Amino acid sequence: MVRFEAVGLRYLGSGPHAGAWGPEALTDVTFALPRGSFTWLLGPSGAGKSSVLRLMHLAIRPTRGEVEVLGLRLARAPRNMLPAVRRRIGVVFQDFRLLPYLSVFDNVALPLRLAGRPEASLRADVTEILRWVGLEAKADASPAELSGGEQQRIAIARAVVTRPDLLVADEPTGNLDSRQARRLLALLREMNRLGTTVVVATHDEDLVARFPAPALFLHEGRLHDPDNARGLHADSATDDDIG
């Protein structure tokens, strides 16, 4: 499903460091996530959580090592093979990244339209997913008219409307109060119960305590593995999954 093998990552500097390679943001990261798992990605700010997730949703390529996502070997895959795999991955960001000039309905419909689904058949799916996140009534609203929690539920709806195989969320509760955060997590867990592989990066320990699951722990770009979530021992990887 997702496999990291001795992954190293450097960012290309910008601004005053333009053109120069920065220090390694990730060093020798190795793990594997089985199909249908739910995994926490934990660690302090700057540990490299976002970097790991960016590799997982094909937003960057590793500097060394190999990343395999949904059968695609990212390190050497030709560029034109990435879009099709991206369409099988749902992504939720801390800052939602909804398109402000599109209605809620059109934001959620976007992935289906990109996949070339005809308008007639896409209405029902979008309406159903909006009902699932409890925002059916807001279909024609603009994202700016919604609260942060509602915007994040729209972002989740957009991420899952295509029934992706993999769902990654980068600090999805960072801008939400704790009630909204719990509601959001309930949605992510339900997606996981329906069969989607889910990875959630967070530093919200209360949330992790409420929804126990295997965790990958990052520190300064390296992996610690308190729960043996690396999946290196196939037998123990999914046992705690249902939590």
Add this chain to the structure above:
Amino acid sequence: MTTLARRRRYSRDPLGLRRALSGPLLPGLVAAMALLAALAVAGAQGAAALAQRWQRGAAAAVTVQLPEADAAQTRRALEALRAMPDVAEARAMDEARLAELLRPWLGGTGGLPLPAVIELRLANPRADPVLVGDRLAAVVPGALVEAHGLWVQRLAALAQSLRWLSWVVLVLVAGVAAAVVAVATRAGLAARRDAVEVLHGLGARDSDIAGRFARRLGLMAAGGALLGTAAAVPALALLVDLASPWTGAGAGGSRAAGGWAALPWPALAAVPPVAFLVGWATAQLTVRRWLRHLP
């Protein structure tokens, strides 16, 4: 009802390009360049017509006129000319061709007494036609040697270079139009950077994103070109009308109608589609190159 209309409108424009790429600047600039292109197209076509006609008229660089000549005198003049070493060829012009050449200046020639005209080709183009004239006048009194054909040849050469110049102008105009579209495309990319990155992240192919920009910019360029070409038509009609005595248009029917009919309509009609193509291709290249920064 309004909601549905709004939804349909938005769904075809997920990047919000209708707002990001709008305003009269780009169509206005393209309109100005289309106007120049239309003038250049018409100029090229007009210069080609003039050059062709003048070259036909100037087949003989030197002509000899024998006012009030009869057939015997004409024959004598021909013999004398053919005997001269400077003259490569001497040929009497038939009356129909003479009438055709004179028509722009005289209108119909019915009833006017025409002089006999002999066309000469000189063995050496630099030879002085005046010497030929002097020697001929000794044999056939009243013969006039006319070297206007040399001038016509030079004018035809000028028209030919004007024609090439028009093509150069056309290429330059297309290049400037492409540069303007590239700048507008980059401005649109900057304004919609977040949206482009979101679409890219959702699995949009480069062709999806570039295609949306290209369609929008192509249409804007074509719209501007339509305006510019339409604005050029009255000016061109006037020019064609003024030039009709030399190009042979406008003979027969009314001169105003001749001006409209003689416009290079197929070339003018091609200006907006060509502008669309230039806009479309430039936007495609610009966006695709920009997207290369994303993995």
